Amino acid sequence: MAALHFHNVTLGYDRHPAVHHLNGEVAPGALLAVIGPNGAGKSTLLRGIVGILKPLDGSIHLGGLDSRDIAYLPQSAEIDRSFPISVLDFVATGLWRGTGLFGGIGKAAREKILRAIASVGLNGFENRPIGTLSGGQMQRVLFARVLLQDARLIVLDEPFNAIDSKTTADLLALVKHWHGEGRTVLAALHDMEMVRTHFSETLVLARGPVAWGPTAEVLTPENLMVAMRMCEAFDDSAAACSADDARSRAA
């Protein structure tokens, strides 16, 4: 049973598609990189998967996963960094599935939170307000929260943007650790070198899927050229789409 099943999915805003007619499956435990030029619909696709954006057409099946089994790390999280909340409390929100509205955070849960903070290399930062962290440290905090969410499907949108190589290496190790635990991981990326060396499967997206499969086969200069050429045109007066199932393939 697939972890994710796209059935002729079209996602977009104001009826304008950003992801057009996507079909395919993601196997459980896959480590999938989604790449493509700016405006290719990577973020849109991920938003659709986590359920923030409803598909304009088609459907996304989560293979029995509840929305709570998904951990999502958005690209530019709309986080109000000036809000007075400590790293500990912020990371603790990752336990929402267990605590919900009222559940307390006991000793065991506290231990878990501290371990998560330690495993992203932020020992001693527990009581710092999130407003005092650097960009890289904040990204580590967000990874710690994903860690606590203990989700079977982890969706990361450009997780290594504007992050130095040391932090990237640390966080990438976490991603591979999640993969090793059998979780399904999807990440929108644009560092080709990283995709080539660390991700087994790749989806090249340019509104529609250009290619999808094992990274070595998919990540070819030809495919990337095709993706680049699929312009970002946004036609205000575009006619309603009637294409049934233009470009698609099942993985």
Next chain:
Amino acid sequence: MLYDALIGPFTEFEFMRRALAAVIALSLAGAPIGVFLMLRRMSLVGDAMAHAILPGAAVGFLLSGLNLFAMTAGGLIAGFAVAILAGLVARSTGLKEDASLATFYLASLALGVTIVSIKGTNIDLLHVLFGNILAMDDQTLLVVAFNATVTLLVLAVIYRPLVIESVDPLFLRTVSRAGGPAHLAFLALVVINLVNGFQALGTLLAVGLMILPAGIARFWSRDLTVMICIAVVAAAVSGYAGLVLSFQTRVPSGPAIILVASALYTVSVLFGTVGGVVRQLFPGRHLEA
């Protein structure tokens, strides 16, 4: 001597005791709401809402006199009507939400003043606009206390989603559907506390006992819980000192309370340990790490 000035008025006069009880109840409930208003960058929304609920409260006032229950019900209806209408106009026309809210609250304020002055006297109008905490009867006091209790209970229920929604709304949307209801409940609490402040401070100043203490707290702590405690204490102290000031000098009680709060705010801006002016001008030598 000091006893006469600071405690005497309250042992001697029942209306002063009632006023003190009311102002403490208002502080307990209003100040935490104010902290959230400030942190969610909604300080001026609170102000606008205070004006928006005037027609509803005015209708309640005309139908049943200074009955806080009727005024609360009217205020809630008017407040929600304005909030929803403003939201609808903003969403359907592309007008920004704040601009839309501004037009609605101005219209509401005008309508409210008109309603009061058609049927009431000038005294009534003054009363609605500026309140009179010294004229608090037992029944009103009970309603104030009841509203404050409800506020604290509801706030306890929505506290966690409210905090998470303030920090990271997108995250809350991915893990829970509690964000929307929590926000609505919070708006209801804002309206309830504004109406609650009516009797004491009037429409124009009701929001003062919510926002000023929150502003004060911001200068003394970086921790939410501590901030809320400081805000409550600051509000209660302002209330008490304002009553004493008003008793001794014949300054009207509502403005006296807000003036004391403003004085505390000024001190906080200057000498606060978190981002206060003096602290910024003379930060001391930089630290080692």
